[in-house]
Amino acid sequence: MSVRGVETDIVANMRHPRRASGAPGTDVPVAGGAAADDRAAATAALVALFREHQLALARTALMIVGDRATAEDVVQDAFVDLYRRIDRLTDHHRMLPYARAAVVNKCRTVLRRRKLAFRAGRTHEPPVWSAESAAMLGEERREVFLALRRLPQRRREALVLRYYLDLDEREIAETMGIGVGTVRSTVSRALASLADLLGEKA
Amino acid sequence: MTRTEERLRDAFGAAAAGIPDGSLVPLTVPSRRRHRPWFAPAAVAAGLAAVVVGGAAVGGVVPHTTRSGPAAPAGAPRHVVAIRDGRAVVEDAAGGGLTQVAALPGRYDAVAATGDRRTFFLAGKAGGDSYAFYRLALGADGKPSAPQRLPGGTVRLDSGFGKPENLAASPDGSRLAVVGTAAGRSEAVVIDVRTGGHRTWSTPGAGTVTSATWAPDNRVLGFLQSPGDASEHAVLRLLDTGRPGSDLLSSRVVRPAEVTGTRVDGLINVFVLNPDGRTATAQIQGPKHGRNDDASFVLATLSTGTWQPTGRAVRLPGDSFFVKADGSGAHFLQLVDGRPGRVDGDAFTWLSGAADYDDVAW
Numbered sequence: 389m390s391v392r393g394v395e396t397d398i399v400a401n402m403r404h405p406r407r408a409s410g411a412p413g414t415d416v417p418v419a420g421g422a423a424a425d426d427r428a429a430a431t432a433a434l435v436a437l438f439r440e441h442q443l444a445l446a447r448t449a450l451m452i453v454g455d456r457a458t459a460e461d462v463v464q465d466a467f468v469d470l471y472r473r474i475d476r477l478t479d480h481h482r483m484l485p486y487a488r489a490a491v492v493n494k495c496r497t498v499l500r501r502r503k504l505a506f507r508a509g510r511t512h513e514p515p516v517w518s519a520e521s522a523a524m525l526g527e528e529r530r531e532v533f534l535a536l537r538r539l540p541q542r543r544r545e546a547l548v549l550r551y552y553l554d555l556d557e558r559e560i561a562e563t564m565g566i567g568v569g570t571v572r573s574t575v576s577r578a579l580a581s582l583a584d585l586l587g588e589k590a
Numbered sequence: 591m592t593r594t595e596e597r598l599r600d601a602f603g604a605a606a607a608g609i610p611d612g613s614l615v616p617l618t619v620p621s622r623r624r625h626r627p628w629f630a631p632a633a634v635a636a637g638l639a640a641v642v643v644g645g646a647a648v649g650g651v652v653p654h655t656t657r658s659g660p661a662a663p664a665g666a667p668r669h670v671v672a673i674r675d676g677r678a679v680v681e682d683a684a685g686g687g688l689t690q691v692a693a694l695p696g697r698y699d700a701v702a703a704t705g706d707r708r709t710f711f712l713a714g715k716a717g718g719d720s721y722a723f724y725r726l727a728l729g730a731d732g733k734p735s736a737p738q739r740l741p742g743g744t745v746r747l748d749s750g751f752g753k754p755e756n757l758a759a760s761p762d763g764s765r766l767a768v769v770g771t772a773a774g775r776s777e778a779v780v781i782d783v784r785t786g787g788h789r790t791w792s793t794p795g796a797g798t799v800t801s802a803t804w805a806p807d808n809r810v811l812g813f814l815q816s817p818g819d820a821s822e823h824a825v826l827r828l829l830d831t832g833r834p835g836s837d838l839l840s841s842r843v844v845r846p847a848e849v850t851g852t853r854v855d856g857l858i859n860v861f862v863l864n865p866d867g868r869t870a871t872a873q874i875q876g877p878k879h880g881r882n883d884d885a886s887f888v889l890a891t892l893s894t895g896t897w898q899p900t901g902r903a904v905r906l907p908g909d910s911f912f913v914k915a916d917g918s919g920a921h922f923l924q925l926v927d928g929r930p931g932r933v934d935g936d937a938f939t940w941l942s943g944a945a946d947y948d949d950v951a952w
Contacts, residue, residue, distance in 0.1 A: 435617070438617050442614055442617070443609065443611055443614060446609050446614055447605075447606040447609050450605060450606070450608065450609060451602060451605060451606075456608060456609055459609070460609075460614060460615065464615075464617060467617050468617075525601070525604050525605060526604070528597070528601075529597075529600065529601040529604050529605070532597050532598060532600075532601035533601060533605070536598075536601075540885060540909060542909070542927065547598060548602070551595065551598045551599050551602060552599075552602040552606070561928075564927070565927070565928070565945045566927040566928035566945055567675075567925070567928035567945070567946060567947055567948040567949075568675075568676075568948055569673075569699070569700075569751060569752040569948040569949060570752070570911075570925070570927060570928050570948070571752075572750060572752035573752040573754065573911050574911075576752070576798070577911070579592070579594055579595065580798075580816065582594055582598070583592070583593075583594040586594060586597065588592070588593050588594050588597075
């Protein structure tokens with residue numbers, strides 16, 4: 389789902405929390421006012437998070453899905469989902485892990501859809517590992533992306549989270565929704581497979 | 591940092607520059623709808639549903655609730671000991687799903703079972719890269735004893751505990767095996783549970799050593815060795831721990847990890863020696879196929895006479911790097927991306943929707 393062109397800016401909602409809460413006027417009951425204040429604070433935290441991490445998350449999505457337009461949409465969609473759940477995001481310190489997990493999940497959805505498109509006979513050529521990208525990245529780097537593309541999806545995700553976002557094992561586990569031990573083995577196996585595909589020592 | 595890691599970071603850095611700072615569109619969201627007062631009961635119900643569904647929608651961050659599948663087959667173990675997010679818990683597997691019976695104090699990394707359905711061993715960090723080991727016993731109702739630390743000090747393991755298995759308990763519960771790397775050497779350490787005595791087999795530069803498993807004679811230790819040199823192939827080995835010597839590579843190579851055949855084809859990720867002494871069970875990753883390089887995963891039985899596939903091959907839902915047998919060799923545990931499942935006969939079933947399991951044994 390693309391959210392470009394929709395009518396309300398999240399920043400506007402932050403400025404007008406009662407509009408965001410649906411509470412009209414100024415004579416709002418105390419409990420409603422407190423809820424609106426909580427929502428305003430959560431929205432402000434989400435906006436700040438988006439401003440600070442949009443670029444890194446979009447680049448992360450780019451490594452997984454392969455093209456910029458999809459990566460941007462993935463991050464937009466992930467934040468829209470978070471905004472829709474804003475009332476439940478009471479712990480603002482947990483928003484970044486939620487956002488990372490939401491982005492990774494959206495990437496999985498995109499790749500699943502592409503798989504279906506492929507089965508239906510439609511092709512998709514993600515530009516990061518396409519021949520056209522060789523001019524920008526260089527042939528050596530394209531080789532790395534081509535090898536990455538041959539890894540199972542979860543191994544690819546683990547490598548991106550570890551070597552692009554520099555997350556530790558616990559953060560990766562949280563983002564991917566798997567155990568820490570599984571992260572360790574997944575990264576280790578992914579590196580070994582990648583080294584094998586690139587003809588190098590792990 | 592290895593050459594592969596360097597190239598990976600370099601490629602990620604270059605690709606990231608494809609989205610320059612300041613070039614992204616700002617976030618926009620749909621406006622919220624106002625709810626009419628008579629929608630309140632429906633909104634409450636929808637809200638409750640959203641809380642339940644939303645937990646899963648966060649993408650595994652919020653653990654799924656435990657769910658029950660069909661009742662467990664007769665003769666299957668009733669209890670498992672699991673490590674969930676660093677905590678050891680005892681869970682009841684009789685109903686098809688997993689229900690918590692007890693939680694143990696302390697933090698742990700791995701669990702191994704002896705197969706008597708009572709005696710379990712836990713590994714937990716003792717500082718730095720060193721690990722201590724603990725024994726616990728379950729009552730018939732699944733209530734655990736307090737974990738007792740084993741004598742004999744700690745074992746250093748740079749590779750830590752992950753999957754495939756680095757920890758295995760002998761069927762009679764007298765010995766623990768720990769495999770991995772320490773100070774650049776591949777190692778297998780066997781701990782005498784009663785005395786705490788350690789015996790170590792090691793070799794420099796032998797790559798990774800994983801998938802520890804004991805033969806029913808409580809003497810032969812099986813493991814998987816993946817060489818550091820990409821030009822060599824991973825192999826399954828058997829180490830006779832009753833013989834003198836300390837060279838890990840003095841162990842016998844029984845077969846390459848690669849299996850080729852029409853029915854079972856792929857790479858062995860992990861294996862266990864079965865209690866019958868005649869077979870082993872291996873988790874095998876098939877060749878990649880399709881545009882997204884999907885792979886199939888099966889649990890296959892190998893003859894320990896010929897080390898060739900024999901009998902069944904049960905299809906698994908994903909990449910598990912994990913298989914643990916019960917004491918009868920008829921029931922196997924699986925962990926797929928942190929989510930537990932079981933294989934009984936020819937069928938795989940999920941044990942839980944939760945995906946925070948680091949390890950589990952029965």
